[in-house]
Amino acid sequence: MLNNYQDEVTFIHTGWEDEKVNKQEVQARVWQRLNESRNTALKPEKNKLGNFNVLKIAVVLLIALSASLIFFNRKLDKVSSSSFVARVEHQSIHSDENKAxxxxxxxxxxxxxxxxxxxxxxxxxxxxxxxxxxxxxxxxxxxxxxxxxxxxxxxxxxxxxxxxxxxxxxxxxxxxxxxxxxxxxxxxxxxxxxxxxxxxxxxxxxxxxxxxxxxxxxxxxxxxxxxxxxxxxxxxxxxxxxxxxxxxxxxxxxxxxxxxxxxxxxxxxxxxxxxxxxxxxxxxIAWKNGYFLFDNTDIHTIMKQAARWYDVDVVYQGSVNKYYGGKISKYKDINELLKNLELTGTIHFKVEGRRVTVIQ
Missing domain, CATH: 2.60.120.1440 (Jelly Rolls)
Structure with missing residues (x-):
């Protein structure tokens, strides 16, 4: 049942210029993560919900990921599927108020x-x-x-x-x-x-x-x-x-x-x-309309916009020079933005309070 939704994982269509890795390959790695999550959920000692409920949870997981998976790296290097593990699990940081x-x-x-x-x-x-x-x-x-x-x-x-x-x-x-x-x-x-x-x-x-x-x-x-x-x-x-x-x-x-x-x-x-x-x-005018929109945008520009909107301080560990494209609501938690960037497998983040460290 889960396999029926495989083709619904899509990326924003702003061009894919890398010759080494195409978006189908990246999509396949994401699909692998979903299958791993499904297999973990189906272990006999923890499966008390029944196959129907487990599959339903897997479908919900896939739909949620499909909705948020909109970022890609314009200069993506080949990486192992294990590097796709998003490590951004921190306190909620968001902004959705009129303040002045x-x-x-x-x-x-x-x-x-x-x-x-x-x-x-x-x-x-x-x-x-x-x-x-x-x-x-x-x-x-x-x-x-x-x-x-x-x-x-x-x-x-x-x-x-x-x-x-x-x-x-x-x-x-x-x-x-x-x-x-x-x-x-x-x-x-x-x-x-x-x-x-x-x-x-x-x-x-x-x-x-x-x-x-x-x-x-x-x-x-x-x-x-x-x-x-x-x-x-x-x-x-x-x-x-x-x-x-x-x-x-x-x-x-x-x-x-x-x-x-x-x-x-x-x-x-x-x-x-x-x-x-x-x-x-x-x-x-994406900012006025309520979202971030990037097209071959360098990570420093992306994080500068994130710092202003989420009121966080951004520091860099090592030399980070990557370009990304994608679209996401600015009213989502900052973790949504960072997780989508991490899914490219080319960058990672460490969040401590209101301090975000960018790691290549």
Missing amino acids: ILTLSNGSTITLTGAKNGKLITQNGIQISQAKDGMLEYKFNSDKRSINDTGDNTIATPRGGQYQVVLSDGTKVWLNAASSLRFPVTFTGSYRKVELTGEAYFEVAKNKKKPFILNANGTNVQVLGTHFNVSAYADDAAVTTTLLEGSVRLVRAETIAILKPGEQGTSLNNQTTIKVEKADIEQV
Whole structure:
């Protein structure tokens, strides 16, 4: 009965470039593990459930593994089946909450983690509320002409947190983990200016008379109304802007680049040039849609994203230089991510508290 499900173990179809080991071989090794587990369960001295229940358990095990087995190594070396034993069995580490701290223009702070829905505060004619969907909203509750507050507010997410905010002009912003957005309570003057550290996705409200300008680590993103993603973490080597809809003008020092939908502009922190190329939109906004998506991604980049989202510290034992592809929900426990990587047989992890050691 168990053999009927053998062909259901599948890998994500993003290409398999290794000539030495194909995905069928890896799949076969995984199947071997399942058979070993089944044989162990069928030992006479421990089999008190009957053959039907044992087979049912085996099928459930296979279905669960099939659902999670989505990672593969793009440069997989041949390894023995014994190395496929995943050694990640540790305390639960996950993140699935909206977490942020709002700092007002007067310096006072509001902890948004666990805040009740409804009005939080009124700030010089602007009502700051938390909506039912967990989004922070800035709304005018009086005549706009009477509002004279030009001070800035800052919303910051910790590692392991995320948040959404609607600015006073109607612009929607999704903040990734370990990010912060500085913005005025109300936009006055000829421009709508904000400042980002980390990563965020923007749906800018259209206003041809008042361009929206985002400063991200030395790169200015200028738009009238559009959808785009910006990644500008301080510990990354570059600022990356990806356009989904509309038009974006990138400015860095004396360099100017215009992005079209589906394009990505990258500017290295120590250079003034801007590289424009086609973007993998699904991969760029995967974090906003609730999952990790990797395509020939090096392990250091993967673990950097995991560290920000799960609030863990990552260290490396020896030289680790592997590339992987796959897709998994970021709301699963970190052990699910690590186990899937270990199933490639090319890497292992040791988890102690909130410290993850990567071992090749």
